[in-house]
Amino acid sequence: MLLRNTIMFKKSSWEHLRIPFSYYLMPVFWFGLSYTTQASVYNILAVGIILHLFLYPSSNGYNSYYDKDEKSIGGLKNPKKVTKGLYYLSLVFFGLSLIGALFINVAFFLMVLLYGLVSMAYSHPSVRLKKYPYLSWLTAGIFQGAFTFLMCVIGFQATGIDLLLQTELLFPALFTTLLLLGSYPLTQVYQHEEDLKRGDITLSLRLGKIGTFYFASLWFLVAGAAFIWYFINIDKAWAIPWFLGATFPLVVYFLYWFSLVQKDQNLYTNHTMAMGMNQVSSTCLNFFFIYYFFAQ
Template structure:
């Protein structure tokens, strides 16, 4: 029986914030089927991501707000056990319903998420190392992992890793990592005090509140330029402008929040951070789902 504390720390609804990467991969896969879409969604968002959340919470033992939980309950041993069981289920389903290549990538993702939190390594306490780990593995690695699963029946090479050598997919994977590298510091902006107490020097703590906003603006600018080139080259310029239309509410809120936080640092809080996460995640999920559906019409 999973305890209420454990269920809350698994933060299954929080997986929606990682869903845009999955949706982007689905929108760019040539041979996507709805069956594989559902299988990969369940593996990642019901098992793999919650397992990572639970493992992270067990070793962090946060007392203040964390992503998806304003008032996290105390953790217990059941949380660690459950997170590892979820990992095993995710790997089993990956091997049973996708292939061994996808399973290997899920396993590597799981190892890196544990290295991020476990006290023997704890990449989280290193500003640059933790930032790069999240950006590359939740971004590029997850994108390529999903595309590999979606295209598995059409890969011809014996090793099944062709997507890692396709220029279009490598470009797309790089773009989604740039987006995450820019947005991830914003998710840490309200945790400076607690991170300092634990000795975790996050990238947002290193940058400061103003620096975090400026840093995110720069990376989002790079991502926007990259997406313009990507859609103009591999699809149609129309898709870039449609993307900007879907992201307009996020941009307006971000600008508004930036001005508020520069006047009063207390505005860089949990609730405003979660609102930005919800707005940006839902906007990107909606956009990538729309262009996925266009392929089937």
């Protein structure tokens, strides 16, 4: 039975993996790379492939299977009905990410395993972190931010868990979480109807549509100030104009979107605007962190 379900994958199952969506999570990878010393090209490529082609798609597919969304989700405007094959496919991708992680070292393997298990708990009905507004917000911010940053650095350098004790890495790791604490509720703002139907009281639902934007703007300000303080503190003030310039399009798009939502909440809190926000923010941050990596 398992063999039949893992072979007879439908096209819809592959679509629900949403592999292109990994692009939106790539800034953390580049930021982690900028704090890496003595990393081989092999390790850099391996970490990039394991995370973006296997681990993240596995999480996407697993959560899609249990969410069973009928309307737009991140990376899919018109999601097709999920099948049992998606469940098995997501587990296959998770298994491949774990096998790949073992080729780097045990520490990286354990972090990939923990990330995968937490992402499963996000949607699995026995735990379903998603239905707890503040816990899911913190979990997503920490694991997609700080935890992933540290996981990348450990994978790049093939070092042990003791690296987590280095305070110089904890600050940049924390700041990636600050960015995600602002952007995470915006990914929920167009899904209120679906979430209510399932009984998932997300943070965006708790805040309301307008409140979500005020909440996100507060955390974006905190994150921006934290990055500026950090660059000054580590004697890299030269990066501040580049950071501000790279994030300027993000600020413009956010304010434009917010102005539209204030005119008509129901019309403009939609999938198209939310994905546009993701595209602009990920592109801006990818540009900056890649530049920051090469300019040091």
